Amino acid sequence: MSRLLITGGAGFIGGNFTRYWMRQHPEDRVVVLDALTYAGNLESLQDLESDPSWRFVHGDICDRELVEKLFREENIDRVVHFAAESHVDRSITGPDAFIRTNIEGTFSLLEVARAVWQERDDVRFLHVSTDEVYGSLDTQDAAFTETSPYRPNSPYSASKAASDHLVRAYFETYGLPVLTTNCSNNYGPYQFPEKLIPLVILNALEGKPLPVYGDGKNIRDWLFVEDHCTGIEAVLQNGKAGEVYNIGGGTERTNIEIVETLCSCLDRLVPASLSYREQIQFVTDRPGHDFRYAIDAGRIEARLGWKPAMDFETGIEQTIHWYLDHRDWCDRIRSGAYRDYYEQQYSQRTR
Numbered sequence: 001m002s003r004l005l006i007t008g009g010a011g012f013i014g015g016n017f018t019r020y021w022m023r024q025h026p027e028d029r030v031v032v033l034d035a036l037t038y039a040g041n042l043e044s045l046q047d048l049e050s051d052p053s054w055r056f057v058h059g060d061i062c063d064r065e066l067v068e069k070l071f072r073e074e075n076i077d078r079v080v081h082f083a084a085e086s087h088v089d090r091s092i093t094g095p096d097a098f099i100r101t102n103i104e105g106t107f108s109l110l111e112v113a114r115a116v117w118q119e120r121d122d123v124r125f126l127h128v129s130t131d132e133v134y135g136s137l138d139t140q141d142a143a144f145t146e147t148s149p150y151r152p153n154s155p156y157s158a159s160k161a162a163s164d165h166l167v168r169a170y171f172e173t174y175g176l177p178v179l180t181t182n183c184s185n186n187y188g189p190y191q192f193p194e195k196l197i198p199l200v201i202l203n204a205l206e207g208k209p210l211p212v213y214g215d216g217k218n219i220r221d222w223l224f225v226e227d228h229c230t231g232i233e234a235v236l237q238n239g240k241a242g243e244v245y246n247i248g249g250g251t252e253r254t255n256i257e258i259v260e261t262l263c264s265c266l267d268r269l270v271p272a273s274l275s276y277r278e279q280i281q282f283v284t285d286r287p288g289h290d291f292r293y294a295i296d297a298g299r300i301e302a303r304l305g306w307k308p309a310m311d312f313e314t315g316i317e318q319t320i321h322w323y324l325d326h327r328d329w330c331d332r333i334r335s336g337a338y339r340d341y342y343e344q345q346y347s348q349r350t351r
């Protein structure tokens with residue numbers, strides 16, 4: 001039986017992972033620590049509320065006292081660290097929160113793990129990171145491997161790169177049993193609708209413009225979120241301490257291809273008088289917009305036997321169905337009403 005601390009478990013990937021882990025490992029204790037920023041939504045974990053093996057703690061990863069109290073109280077032996085500021089566009093307009101949470105927050109967790117775990121080697125600290133730390137590829141370049149040089153281009157990727165370096169240093173210097181995963185772009189249920197795929201689905205249905213940055217030719221490597229979860233599970237269970245594992249879907253698409261695929265799918269599922277493609281609008285490009293990301297997942301495939309299970313077309317269709325079936329969730333996010341949920345649920349109780 002393991003005792004997990006999942007940071008950022010009320011966010012998109014952390015929430016999917018928490019739900020996945022509790023399904024697969026019902027015997028484990030799971031403690032979610034989340035500050036519930038604009039991106040954290042406790043409603044996404046509503047179905048877990050009655051499960052006694054789960055505990056939610058509203059708090060900040062930078063709060064070292066709180067983190068240490070949780071480590072000791074819960075006898076934590078696994079950390080899965082998702083908590084971050086994660087949106088590149090927000091990092092361009094307001095980088096401060098990225099430096100604080102992504103760098104100082106990771107540092108705070110590492111310091112607590114070092115202090116509490118001492119020299120234990122039966123524990124693991126898994127740091128969830130991104131392929132964006134490797135910078136941008138040209139069309140003909142080989143995909144990123146774990147030995148690709150770090151060349152972050154946005155405040156977001158620079159802050160994640162800094163956190164990766166800290167994690168590495170804690171292994172080299174203190175022998176803390178860390179693992180790092182660098183994953184490509186995720187899509188799937190519960191993604192906050194400011195990211196490309198949910199934004200396009202919802203704007204299409206609401207008759208709003210579908211904004212495509214620049215010429216729409218930038219390329220991302222897309223992975224269904226549950227495949228990311230199985231990758232993290234494989235690394236947590238069988239990864240070698242101190243090692244880095246790239247996780248990716250091997251599904252490279254230009255942004256315009258993504259938007260057109262979504263439009264075609266929606267034209268079939270929710271036909272309107274005109275094709276949703278008519279709503280596509282090319283807008284001013286993002287400053288420093290990375291051209292292409294692509295992951296070589298050879299290491300995790302060869303050493304841990306991981307492979308993505310979902311093909312892109314099926315994953316996109318399932319994601320569209322999820323957003324169609326969860327319009328309430330989307331409306332509450334977009335109106336900000338989801339923020340009341342925590343107050344309603346938790347102001348009267350302590351957990």
Ligand code: NAD
Nearest residue numbers: 008010011012013035036037039040060061083084185186
């Ligand atoms: P998200 O923005 O949806 O969720 C982040 C969560 O962290 C939220 O619940 C938020 O409330 C919480 N949080 C933020 N600051 C906090 C703090 N100071 N203390 C405690 N909690 C805090 O992000 P996501 O898309 O789920 O990404 C999760 C992780 O995966 C991030 O570390 C991100 O860098 C990484 N990642 C994301 C992608 C992607 O495509 N979304 C791809 C690769 C890696």
Ligand code: TYD
Nearest residue numbers: 088185194195196197211212213218220255
């Ligand atoms: P995003 O979902 O923000 O992820 P990231 O920037 O971390 O890769 O964006 C994915 C791609 O889609 C990226 O190249 C920027 C582009 N994009 C648009 O063209 N329009 C949009 O409205 C958004 C949010 C993103």
